[in-house]
Amino acid sequence: MDYIKLINCMRCGMCLPTCPTYKETFLETASPRGRVALLRKLREGDLDQSDRLLTYLSFCLDCQACATACPCGVNAGELVAEFTCERKEGKRMGFMEDMVLRKLLPHPERLETFMVPIRFYQRMGLQRLVRTLGILKMFPKPLERMEGLLPDLPEKPLRRVIKEDMQARGETRGTIGFFLGCVMSLIFSEASRATINLLTVLGYRVITPKNQVCCGAPHMLAGDKEGLKTTARKNVDIFSRPDLDFIVTDCGGCGAELKKYSHYLEDASSVLFSSKVRDISQVLAMHADELKLLLKPLLLKMTFHDSCHIAHSQGIRKEPRDLIRLVPGLTYIELENADACCGSGGTYNIEKSEMADLILHRKLDTIRATGADAVVTGNPGCLLQLKKGLMDHLPQVKIMHLTELLAKSMNT
């Protein structure tokens, strides 16, 4: 980690009001400014790498709201993530980490097989039984959390059933490589199906390579830099076809990661790859005029939640809002603090469930205040977190991915 990045923080505090954990605690150790200071003191030898210090740092969601707020260009979230990654690097991975990162994620088909029993568990009505009997209370808390977050799984993962090469409807205006995120494929396959459909309707040929692998974000979290590079290299090679105009994803987290490949690999092919990556909203917004003609009225009151990985990491805010507003008959209400984290944070809502719940409730309160019928967002982590939160506390409010809303309006 560059020392200069640590001393660049001039401690003005501009980050404080945007940090979800500071807002809940008012603790300097739970603020971006404090985290940078902890890292700096550690580096300068004023502090030891104690368990307590690691715990303080672990409360960072890496939501990047502080990076957006920081006028001097300090990215506290990234610094903490970098530190965590470096610390874990080279250490033996735990059984679970090894299984997920080395055995499952690099091989989508294994990951899919792994999900089969869970689908079975839901289909057979076992889930209802287990929940009613409270059996999960006997298992470790994280397991209960994980189970609770899981919505009904699709019949089959999208990767299995989607055609690798989907021709454009009508005249072809270009070719898109579709990066299908693991969670989108396994859980939110309807949204990704809508994404592909929208693109083909707008005249794009859509290539969804079946051999693509995880974007690498979980590797970064686990400090597995080698795994990250291997996975990045594989995806860069798979999407290196010169006929691709864009590489599109409808997963905010994947998009943010794919755009960073050029930093990880530092070669011409990865620079080209990252320069082609677009969030789906960016491509759809380019064709707003045509899209508008295809949309039919939906009498919905709608609000929008910015995913951290889209708003803060990729700086995309305008496009999704403009797209929602295209839908005729729809009333759009801006959410207060729309770009504040929902508490999902990858696996944060499982590991730091108490804090995640506080953050979630702040988000739910703002959603409630809009009086909206539904919330739109663009990232599967937020979809999972908010789906569960809404189901438990605001069951009348639906949640959907941006492309689901547009597809719904198109097919009404």
Place this chain on the structure above:
Amino acid sequence: MNPLFIKELQTIVGEPYTLADPESLAVYGYDATPELASRPGVVLMPGTADEIARIMGLCHEAGVSVTPRGSGTNLSGGAIARNDGVLVQTSRMNRIIEVDEENLTATVEPGVITSTLHREVEARGLFYPPDPGSMNISTMGGNVAENSGGLRGLKYGVTSDYIMGLTTILADGSLLRSGGKAVKDVAGYRLNPLLVSSEGTLGFFTGITVKLIPKPQVKTTMLAHFPEMRQAALAVSAIIAARIIPATLEFLDKVTIKCVEDYAHVGLPLDVEAVLLIEVDGHPVVVAEEAAGVEVICKKYGCSFFQTAKDENEALKLATARRTALSALARLKPTTILEDATVPRSRIADMLKIIQDSAKKHNVIIGTFGHAGDGNLHPTCLTDERDKDEIIRAHKAFDEIFDAAISMGGTITGEHGVGLAKKKYLPRLIGESGIRVMQGIKHSFDPKGILNPGKIF
């Protein structure tokens, strides 16, 4: 710090609000002032005024120092505790107790964020004008302690102009009520102006009653580009001389413009030497007339481009961008030493020249921005704390700048306070007798000297 003493304090505020681990203490040792840091003995986060009174009582008895802290955005080291002293963070005391629409007052706890109060009163058509650059972070308690100014100071004044009543816990834990909701009050010495700007050395504010005014009906925000810095400075003086008092009359030089634009992307020009950000507000007819007047004057003084914000959104973007100036300057170099030398506003052009000359003479980069309309400039030296020689040169340049400000009838600090950072300059400004009187006041409030010791003098 003695663990038994910490235990006693803990019984007052509770375990989750008593921080004494090395990690917490390390990151509660700073505020936003460069080059200064300490390691407090314990950090407390009380939730009520009663808890603060009990903390003060205990510390008074034991002779332990107490430093109040809001969000830690102070720029003169005022929120830096003594090593081994007690640091009391007020953030949990963040209730707006009432907005009294009949008396046009609001009463808040010290931890209320300034802009939260703005939103609350503006929703009712009322207005609390003080708006320090850090208003989205700073607390009302901190604003009172530092007598914070802000962008609207020119027309509307500063914090002290709005403080009507204070509830203060004194050094020994006893309670002092000063002022209230009565507009006229000449009962004895006026303590409020003394307490406002006392930088935490006279008492601990637990209740603050501020004056509210009707919210201006409309405002117009303008941006004027100037090819030369002097032209901008002369335009400022000319605007005031023409009897136009804008709410905001902000100056940004080339270095600052570039840094702010790099961060905020609001379309500031990169090819000019200075811009003025001007806001006039009030009755629509007056606003239109004043805006036209401002435009004529700017053009007369060589403004190369004059822009009026299309809508509120654009106006807000410009004002928000200006608020990031100080932090944005840190994009160029890691350490930014910011000062707020202030001169009578007719001397702005001379002051800018002296700042430029000093920077050149001592070979340092100084970016200047600030509230030109009230003579309050923020020359900011961009440096690197690892370069000891450069730091020494930066301080030499500021020595000259302060001397110049004093000789022009100005002051060493317009709104950031003396704190630790500027205490060596204070005797130059107010002389021995000034220091003696201030020390006497301090002694009558806090004979044991436990409240934020070492600040001001």
